[in-house]
Amino acid sequence: MKSCFLKPHPGDLKVNKHIPAGSFMLLLLLMASCSKKEEVRQSPPVPVTVAKVELKLIPTQINTYGTIMAYTVVPLKSLVGGQIVKAHVKSGQEVKKGDLLFSIDARPYDAALKQIQANLERDTVLAADSERQARLKEELHSKNAVSEDEMFRTKAVSESLKRTVKIDEANMDRAKLDVEYCSIRSPIDGKAGDVLVDEGSVIKANDATLIVINQIKPVSVSFSVPQFHLNQIKKHIADKKLDLQIKAQNADELPLRAELEFMDNTVDPNTGTIRMEAGLANENERFWPGQFVNVTINMLSEKPVLVVPSQAVQPSQKGNYAYVVKSDMTVELRIVEILRSVAGETALSSGVADGETIITDGHLKLVPGCKVDVKDPNGPAGKKTEKK
Template sequence: MTRIVACALVAVAACKGGAQQARGPEAVPVTVAPVEKKDVPLLIRAIGAVEPIESVQVRSQVAGQLLQVHFREGQEVKKGDLLFTIDPRPYRAALLQAQGALARDNARARDAESNAKRLESLVKKEYVTQQQAESARAEANAAQATLQADDAAVEGARLNLAYCEIRSPITGRTGSVLVKAGNVVKVSDTILVLIDQLRPIYVSFSVPERALPQIRARGRDKLPVLAQPSDQKPGEVPEARAMRGEAQRGELTFIDNAVNTVTGTILLKATFPNGDDSLWPGQYQVVTLTVGEQREAVVAPAVAIQRGQQGLYAFVVKQDGTVESRPVTVGSSDEKEAVIDKGLAPGEIVVTDGQLRLSPGAKVQVKGGAAGSGS
């Protein structure tokens, strides 16, 4: 009896295994989307760097002791704001001395002019010689020249006194104070602080020279540019997955006058309003330049494109409910869509989620559809 029960169990197990083998491997649940043909913006992507439009190294134009710093490090300042004060006492004394010399020589010049006129009237009556009159006129002219030199000396002394107050030449944000109060500074010897203009601001980037004709063809238009923070560095191939944060909108404002013969690229700069200071000098950005529109482009969801050892590929769902791995060539892409230059055709169905469990020939079940469905 025991032997009969054992044989029955073995038979039941064999039947279950045979039924499961007959059904084949379980279908992998996936989500899919169709490949489409539509008009898309013609984009050029590159990694760029944020840089200030103006960056000023503030230096002293007079020598002396630095008495006071009038701002905090990192503070935003406006053009004309007082930044530093140099000890003005030596320059105030020099101004008073120059003004005294001017007053003295002014009196001498008036006396010399009066004497010259008097002798010029007397020479007509032959009371003095012609030589005496000419000498008096020469002395008067020399006194006038001395007076002009004194005027220049007063203006120079007044200017040096004004230089004791160092004011911001631009509106921007200050960096670290490099010289503290109490130190003695020399003329143009030491950088006191660096000021960067942040609004508006540049993002500079380089594109291949083959893109130059497209850009120049729309040179009179204000080409739109998007900038989005990235973990990549200039020279690397931009990738949508490296982008983070919100994109800032600007426009192309500068095209360099020569192609870099070493890299074969051309330098461009885009200007951004940067009203919220989201762009900061030194940051790397993924820059997207729109140069036109590509009509009837083949477009697939960006998440459908996978990267393997052989390059980019996508899983295409066939009519029998299985998938094939199809190599693709991507012309451009963003975080949502990829323009396919080669490998996919409009109307084909590609897998957008669940690729990790797939292999060529695997059966799929579209989420929300029947097992093995290809649509």
Template sequence: MNPFLIIRCSFILGIITLAAACSPGAKEKHAMPAAIPVVVAIAEQKDIPIQIHTIGNVEAYSTVSVKARVEGELLRVYFKEGQEVKKGDLLFLIDSRPFKASLKQFEANLARDTAQMKKAEADVLRYNALLKSGVVSKQEYDQYHTNFEAFRATVKADEAAVVNARLQLGYCNIRSPIDGRIGRLEVNQGNIVKDIDTILVTINQTKPIYVTFSLPEQELSEVRRYMAQKNLKVEAIVPKDEMDSVAGELTFINNEVHESTGTILLKAIFVNEDESLWPKQFVNVVLTLTTQPGAVVIPSQAIQIGQEGNYVFVVRPDFTVEFRPVVLGNRFNQETIIAKGLQPGEKVVTDGQFQLVQGSKVEIKNILESLAQSSSGIHNQKVDTYE
């Protein structure tokens, strides 16, 4: 083929291609990129609780380590491990036979010495009459009077010994000092127990129950300020059971800050009738300080972080997006308060932000839902109140 002809054809083809590229239709297609699909949400106005979230530990309302007050053989156990008991319920029986024998002995001593005291008292009365008649001397009378006083002191000692013996006998029946739940049995039936030496069982009172938690010392002044105004609500949430929280009330702020951690200990009380909280259990704690009325909130996933701080993409009426810096407030569940930068009813992008820049054209994937929310949320807005 002629080389000149090849060059000429290539030149003509290049002109045709250039003309096609510069045509109005091609220019219009290049200037009209496809809309980016996004998901949006509408900024709403609600009453939002101001809360502090932390981790807490469940603590028994009271704990009693049951011990024997007398020594002897453990004859019987009246409960099962883990059982719920009431104050005054019989728990253990210690062999009472030695204590019954001691009581009888002291009662016999008391009876003997009482009889002797009565005889000495009669002698004193008789010698007192003889002394007045001058039959006996004052020395003889004093001797009988002294004997009477000695017997009276002996009787008082005997009475005290009898009372103590009865107490010792009563200690053979060991009863629950509180309402609570029995723990593991430490000494089995048949063993010899020693007084104030061995823990027999531990009882934890679980109704009501405490949850203790710590907060940074920087939060102390705010917590005390709101606590002075009203009782503060505390919620305890068992991990993996977030939908079922337990409500309680803040009752205690420790009187000092832990110097090594810079935190302060707080305690809340819970009725716990269903025993959903268990001693030594870890729980998520939510302390509600107050409620912020009329706060503008959006889903937290709409918030982006850039070099200049937090921002969101706001969808304009012409379906282009605006880069909007925002100032954040507190978070509640999956929503965040916008302290500055948004108005109620504005649409923000919650999914698809990574493809957007200022002025990007968007296609709202949940447009029907968004329009429905817009019509009911702006003109007839529902305000949720969290108490």
């Protein structure tokens, strides 16, 4: 009855002259009876699940953010000037190494090549005749038919013409290159960006960028990690045990494994981090240059630590805590210190001991010292608490 649990204020217990003495005594007896029932009543055991504290190795996991970068970026410029007569590529097109992208009017360069070729042929003939004359003058000099000075002048002209032929050959090679440069081809496999010039435009040599080609198979991932983990990362790199995984943000796909390819040679003094780059195959083009990704680095700890299920540790104003089940099936609240959490497990530095039993579910109904009913068959004493 609700009235049984109402305890009147001491001032209200004064005998009212209008209330009969017998009624007042009856009221006192009823209150005493209700008080005894409250003392006898006990709360039932709280149903909980438990787990054992384990001493084992747990990975050190570093979670950070990274940016996808094209593995190779090539801004194409023309090596010769002239008019673009044909653009063979479209914006965003996938290109292969050697694909023709632009054609520049090659007629001026063809004409220059023909002229140089003609000069080469002329100078070759002159050099051959000069060499013949030099041999003849040398024979005549041996017979004292010509002076030594005339012989050397003839040899000098012959050697000069030979050098002229070599100059013509070099000029012809350069002219051939100019003709070849009129056909601009892709130097890599990749994805074309926006076409920055139109057909009919006149361009200068090595001036404006025509298009940018990005290699996206593979890609690079740029990220930074705190310098605190530097020595441990270097050790895992040396042992080839560094587990590096990349996952797109807000994506359901599984993370992909990447290989660390670069670690900067200095720590950034402004942020206390060190920059790294990893290579990713990206065969299905899941990642795109400029995209933000989640980067996870897993490293094995060097010594065993106390490990509990993550749900066993709860936050409070005084810090993180866990409930420990004692041998009498009552619980004790312990303040714990967290080292790290990985894949549903939390490593603790203090607060619990190896082999102790902790609560993993049912915290909301617990108070220190209350009885519990372990639903886990692996709980204390190895069996479930019997219910009557």
